[in-house]
Amino acid sequence: xxxxxxxxxxxxxxxxxxxxxxxxxxxxxxxxxxxxxxxxxxxxxxxxxxxxxxxxxxxxxxxxxxxxxxxxxxxxxxxxxxxxxxxxxxx
Numbered sequence: 001x002x003x004x005x006x007x008x009x010x011x012x013x014x015x016x017x018x019x020x021x022x023x024x025x026x027x028x029x030x031x032x033x034x035x036x037x038x039x040x041x042x043x044x045x046x047x048x049x050x051x052x053x054x055x056x057x058x059x060x061x062x063x064x065x066x067x068x069x070x071x072x073x074x075x076x077x078x079x080x081x082x083x084x085x086x087x088x089x090x091x
Contacts, residue, residue: 007040014038017078019070021054022047030081041081044071 003026004018011029018040025046030039047070051062071082
């Protein structure tokens, strides 16, 4: 099952904002106690992999595109959360 569909089914009363084309990079959902909003959480490394595979980008091009066009886009309190999960491999 698609991860985004699973989140929508699990949280039917929550309005979620997703990043188009990055459903396979979803790693979870987070609740912000301050805003009272739920945000979809994405793996940065998986997003980079998607750009490299889907769009045939080099690692450098994918990173630059992601930084500017994806992570750098703020669309309000429901903006997705981007997690640098590569560093977790170091622990």
